[in-house]
Amino acid sequence: MTELIERAGAGPDAAGAPPVELSMQQAVNRALRTLLAEDPDVLVFGEDVGALGGVFRVTDGLQREFGDKRVFDTPLAESAIMGMAVGLAMNGWRPVPELQFDGFAYPAIDQIVNQVARMNYRTRGSAPMPITLRLPSFGGIQAPEHHGESLEALFAHTPGLKVVAPSDPAEAYTLLLQSVRSDDPVVFMEPKARYWDRRPVRLREPSDPIGTSRVVREGSHATLVAWGAMVHKCLQVAELAAEDGVDLEVLDLRWLKPVDTAGLAASVSRTGRAVVVHEAPLTAGLGAEVAALVTENCFRDLSGPVQRVTGFDVPYPAGPLEGQYLPTIDRILLAVQRTLEY
């Protein structure tokens, strides 16, 4: 099999080190190696993460490097994986479980919502849950049913959880370090469609606090708000819009709980218009939360109502229909036109 995961030196680069070319898979792998090396309490486990190296090769080589007591395979039982994470966390470990696909989180919802998210609260702070659930998420790879869900609104709605979705390899590296080092439980949603996104990456230690967004492209006419794979799509839209003389800002929200209300408001106050883009269905999606926050914080600066470009209120479709379901460049452009014309 093609060796996708580079085996060059692990660990974060010193400041000023040259960038290395990495895919998001490799960047996540690097982050896990950094974390396993720096903290003997970090444990990586899940279905096929050990001997196989993960179905997306993300954990490739980790078991060989760190041994089968720290990187290990579990039975095909998501509830047990998360239940084990709770027990390990209570006993001082720092678990990094993987649920192989977003749709497989549903069997573990009881553990995630009723135990992981609440244990710190229930024990008045004596049993924090420093668990980072790695969840390959969202659509775009024509996978079968249960392999293309967008669960961010469900997790963001659960008190006690933090939720983050990186949009490129460098972000994946830094945000995973930050998530695992946090003593709070974090749902780390890796956008499957961007796993093969290769680019020069500087492996950086986290510097922005948890819960901050980032402007990935500055613009003046409207703000596109996105996370995960939709950030790349919005950057494509911004390039095309620029040809038409429309100057779009792209805000990578990245932390979906807590949401960066200040960063969001700063951007939309500047541009006066907002289009939020996500893969999840429309109704009660996180786009509604973004629209509400914008309205509450930027009402007087708004030139028009917040537009939402989302998936539809249907179960995630079979692979060949993905293109009809996921937000397209044209649907986003039409929403931009609606807000410009309002």
Next chain:
Amino acid sequence: MAEESITFTLPDLGEGLVEATVLEWQVAVGDVVARNAPLVEVETTKSAVVIPSPQAGRIAELHAAEDQVVPVGDPLVTFAVEAADEAPRAGIVGRVPPEEARPARRVRLKPPTA
């Protein structure tokens, strides 16, 4: 990047049809097509149908001219695709999404006047 050729033969488009007439190619040699993109319109004794592309790849050769009758099972089109060993792998489930060199669009924007 090493390429391999994959030839797609005319399938039986109905119950026991033996041939079809090529009406119109919707791709040309050199085009890069996505899976399920319209490939060719053919006419059988029952109806005219558009055959979607069975896979993604670059069109290397069209084996029939328009108005030509093609027997079922004869070559229709040859794709040049990246050899499997060199293409990124999707692991076990799903497909690696293709990165379009230039994203396609139909909508054009009118810049704000204010």
